Structure formats: structure tokens, C-alpha cells
Amino acid sequence: MIHLGWFLGAGFGIQPWSEKGGDGLWTGSNVTDWMKPDIYVDLATSMERAGFDYILIEDTAMVEDSYQGTAETSLRRGFMAPKNDPMPLVPLMTQRTKHIGIIPTASVIQYPPYLAARLFATLDHLTEGRVGMNVVTSVTDRVAQNYGYAEHFEHDERYLMAQEWVDVVQQLQGSWKPGAVLADVWNAVYADHTKVQPIDFVGKYFSSRGPLNTIPGPQGRPPIASAGGSEAGRDLAARYDDTMMSLSKSVEEMKEYRLDMRRRVAVYGRDPDAVKFLFLVTPVIAETDAEAQEKKKAMAAARLSDASIEYNLWNMSYTSGGRIDFGAIDPDTLIRDIDFSRQNGENSSVAAIFQNSADLSLREVVATSYQITDLGLVGSPDTVAARMGEIMDEVGGDGFLFYLPTTRRNMAEVADGLAPALRRRGLIRDGYSGTTLRENLLEH
Ligand SMILES: Cc1cc2nc3c(=O)[nH]c(=O)nc-3n(C[C@H](O)[C@H](O)[C@H](O)COP(=O)(O)O)c2cc1C
Numbered sequence: 001m002i003h004l005g006w007f008l009g010a011g012f013g014i015q016p017w018s019e020k021g022g023d024g025l026w027t028g029s030n031v032t033d034w035m036k037p038d039i040y041v042d043l044a045t046s047m048e049r050a051g052f053d054y055i056l057i058e059d060t061a062m063v064e065d066s067y068q069g070t071a072e073t074s075l076r077r078g079f080m081a082p083k084n085d086p087m088p089l090v091p092l093m094t095q096r097t098k099h100i101g102i103i104p105t106a107s108v109i110q111y112p113p114y115l116a117a118r119l120f121a122t123l124d125h126l127t128e129g130r131v132g133m134n135v136v137t138s139v140t141d142r143v144a145q146n147y148g149y150a151e152h153f154e155h156d157e158r159y160l161m162a163q164e165w166v167d168v169v170q171q172l173q174g175s176w177k178p179g180a181v182l183a184d185v186w187n188a189v190y191a192d193h194t195k196v197q198p199i200d201f202v203g204k205y206f207s208s209r210g211p212l213n214t215i216p217g218p219q220g221r222p223p224i225a226s227a228g229g230s231e232a233g234r235d236l237a238a239r240y241d242d243t244m245m246s247l248s249k250s251v252e253e254m255k256e257y258r259l260d261m262r263r264r265v266a267v268y269g270r271d272p273d274a275v276k277f278l279f280l281v282t283p284v285i286a287e288t289d290a291e292a293q294e295k296k297k298a299m300a301a302a303r304l305s306d307a308s309i310e311y312n313l314w315n316m317s318y319t320s321g322g323r324i325d326f327g328a329i330d331p332d333t334l335i336r337d338i339d340f341s342r343q344n345g346e347n348s349s350v351a352a353i354f355q356n357s358a359d360l361s362l363r364e365v366v367a368t369s370y371q372i373t374d375l376g377l378v379g380s381p382d383t384v385a386a387r388m389g390e391i392m393d394e395v396g397g398d399g400f401l402f403y404l405p406t407t408r409r410n411m412a413e414v415a416d417g418l419a420p421a422l423r424r425r426g427l428i429r430d431g432y433s434g435t436t437l438r439e440n441l442l443e444h
Contacts (some may be wrong), residue, residue, distance in 0.1 A: 124217025
């Protein structure tokens with residue numbers, strides 16, 4: 001079975017809205033209503049109808065000013081700000097659904113481990129076992145500074161922090177042993193105190209005494225997700241992930257990525273089949289193959305607009321950890337002449353943008369390079385469904401993470417066009433066999 005996820009890439013933030021940015025059509029009232037629950041509830045019900053495993057909610061917490069040394073572009077265009085805290089959205093999205101999992105993002109520098117352990121145990125109860133945790137290390141200095149650090153830690157050290165963080169969170173979530181809760185009304189005994197113990201964790205970055213002051217939710221330790229593609233990121237995922245999201249630009253790369261990760265998971269004594277690797281894709285769907293090809297051409301042309309170029313340069317600056325201002329580099333500079341040594345952000349995402357482009361100019365890369373590709377998934381629902389099946393056969397599993405602008409049109413194309421075509425081919429689930437997110441992920 002192909003597992004499916006939807007990446008709510010703008011988080012609980014302003015959803016695609018701007019005509020000039022090329023996303024204006026079909027964006028409804030996103031610009032005024034992004035902070036209301038409706039579109040997220042629609043997304044959850046639509047993707048559950050489609051049979052998705054989960055929705056991943058991005059999060060960042062800063063007003064970025066690394067592009068041209070000012071927050072002007074971020075605020076004028078609404079790039080990554082404003083953004084609400086994603087956690088309260090989770091129960092709203094599960095209240096109107098019964099099966100789909102919701103995975104909000106928790107950064108190790110934004111949530112102290114005790115707060116995270118308690119919050120996710122609470123969400124596990126409120127969602128009846130449908131929450132997961134996207135563990136990230138945050139990307140730029142501005143986020144770190146909002147949480148009391150002078151600047152962000154170096155890339156690989158962040159992952160050491162993340163390892164310690166997940167370890168403490170999971171120890172806290174395990175601090176009530178099985179059988180601790182008796183809820184014995186007749187004898188007036190709520191819990192067996194011998195089964196609830198402190199963890200007394202003292203680490204390099206975090207300390208926590210424990211035990212947690214709430215009881216384990218239906219999943220005990222909610223599933224962990226992450227996306228770090230660097231060595232350090234892959235190591236974190238191999239230790240803890242139940243699902244990993246991957247940036248791979250070709251079927252060959254996908255295959256290598258999955259094999260590499262499955263080997264790493266096994267090294268930690270874990271079962272590779274228990275980790276689901278979802279590959280980011282941006283499919284282009286239309287009524288007919290010809291219309292989809294036209295749509296793809298129009299999208300490529302839109303990348304040449306000033307608004308799109310500004311966005312891509314802004315995004316490169318953000319992705320470098322805010323350490324390289326691509327707005328200050330002459331666009332005719334060759335990539336080989338750009339000093340990448342200062343980058344301290346999403347290393348593997350930067351690598352994906354500048355892959356095989358040493359001899360190109362920055363201008364050319366901005367116009368033509370994609371962090372995520374459509375992998376040839378361009379066509380009518382039936383064509384795209386067939387190709388998805390072929391790709392999964394070649395890669396060996398496990399599924400796709402859709403990264404499309406969150407508009408109701410895109411939701412309909414996927415939930416009511418593509419998903420039925422996939423289902424007709426027997427490639428995705430027809431109804432859910434389990435009730436928790438972990439059970440969704442383990443379904444064959
Ligand atoms: C699908 C996906 C979702 C991500 N979500 C977030 C997020 O919500 N917040 C964040 O700070 N970083 C997020 N990231 C960035 C990753 O945590 C990580 O920094 C990035 O994949 C680069 O990995 P690397 O640093 O190991 O090279 C996301 C990346 C991907 C591919």
C-alpha cells in the first residue's frame with residue numbers, strides 16, 4: 001500500500017494568497033481567514049476522505065530579516081510571518097475526523113522537553129491517539145534569539161541536542177509504567193505509586209526530574225517524524241523516527257535514500273519496515289494530460305516573474321540559516337563563486353537547490369532549480385496514479401508527501417480526483433483498518 005501525507009508547508013500561517021506571487025487564483029479568502037479553523041478542518045476531512053495517513057504541520061517562529069538585512073520583504077509578502085502556534089489546531093482537525101493523523105512541528109529549541117512531553121501526551125488523549133511529533137532543530141538565528149539564545153547552534157550540534165531532547169521526552173512519556181493507572185472506584189485508588197517514577201535526567205543540554213504529571217495517551221509515545229537529510233539528520237531519524245520525509249529529486253535518488261535509511265535503522269536494532277519513508281512531490285493534475293502539461297508550462301513561466309524571483313532568493317537566504325544574503329549577491333554570479341561555508345541552516349535543502357549547478361549563474365538557478373520536483377507526476381488523475389504506482393514499485397516503498405499550495409482546489413484535485421484513481425488501482429487504502437496514527441503507518 002502507498003502511504004500518503006499532506007505537507008501543510010505554510011504551517012498555521014498565512015496560506016497562499018497573492019496574485020503577484022502566481023498563487024492568487026483559487027486562494028479564496030486565505031488572506032483574511034488563514035487564522036480561522038475552517039481551511040484546516042476542510043483539509044483534514046478532505047485528506048481523510050482520500051485515505052491519507054497524516055497531515056504534517058510546519059512551524060517556524062520568527063520574523064526573518066536576513067534577506068537584504070531587513071524584515072521588509074518578509075512582512076510585505078507575508079513570508080513565514082505571521083504564524084500562529086500549531087498545537088491548538090490539532091484537536092480542531094481531529095474533532096471533525098476519525099482516522100487521519102496530525103503531525104505538528106516541535107522544535108527542540110522552542111519546547112523544553114517536559115513541556116513537549118506533557119503537551120503531546122495531552123494531544124494524544126484529545127485526538128484519541130492520532131498525534132505525531134515532527135522533530136526539528138529550527139533553521140535561523142532569529143528563531144534561536146526569540147527563545148533566549150545569542151545565536152543558533154552549529155548544524156551538527158543541533159542534532160546532538162535533538163537526540164538528547166527526544167530521549168528525555170520519551171523517558172518522561174514512559175515514566176508511568178504499564179498498570180500504573182488503576183482507576184479503581186470501589187477501593188478509591190487512582191494510581192499505583194510504585195509504577196510512577198522520576199527519570200532524574202541530567203544531560204548536556206536538558207535536565208528533567210519527572211515523572212510526567214499526566215498519564216500516557218493511547219499511543220504511549222506518539223510517533224516521531226523528521227526530515228533532516230544530512231548525516232546528522234539521518235542519524236537522528238534512524239534512532240527515533242516512525243516516519244521520515246525525504247527530499248529526493250529522482251527515482252534513483254529515492255531508492256538510494258530509502259536503502260541507506262533502512263540500513264541505518266537496522267544498525268540501531270530497529271525494524272526498517274516500521275519506519276515509513278515519504279518522498280516530497282509536487283504533482284501537476286488536470287482534466288487531461290495535455291492540460292496538465294500546459295499547467296506545468298504556465299507554472300514554470302510564472303517562476304520568471306519578479307515576485308517569484310524575490311521569493312526564491314528570500315527562501316534561499318532563509319534556508320541557509322539566514323547566514324547568506326542572496327539578495328545581496330549579483331544575480332550573474334556563478335554558483336561556484338558563492339561562498340557557502342557560512343551556511344548554518346537546512347544543509348541538505350541547500351544542496352538540493354544547488355545540485356549540479358556550479359557552472360550556472362544565480363539568476364539561472366533561481367529560474368530553473370527546484371528543491372522538490374514533480375517526478376514526472378504530470379497529467380490526468382489516472383496518468384498520475386499510474387505513475388505513482390510505477391515509482392513506488394521501483395523505489396520499494398513507502399509513499400509520498402504532497403507539497404502543494406493549500407487551496408481548496410488542490411485539496412479537491414487530490415481528494416476527489418487523484419485518490420479515487422489510486423484506489424481504483426488498489427494502490428491506496430480503501431478505509432482505515434486501525435484507529436491510531438501508528439496503526440495507520442503500520443498498515444500494509
Ligand atoms: C517536509 C519537511 C518539513 C519540514 N518542516 C520544518 C519545520 O516545520 N520547521 C523547521 O524549522 N524546519 C523544518 N524542516 C527542515 C528540516 O527539519 C531540516 O532542517 C531540513 O530537512 C534539512 O535537513 P538537514 O539540516 O539535515 O540537512 C522541514 C523539512 C522538510 C523536508
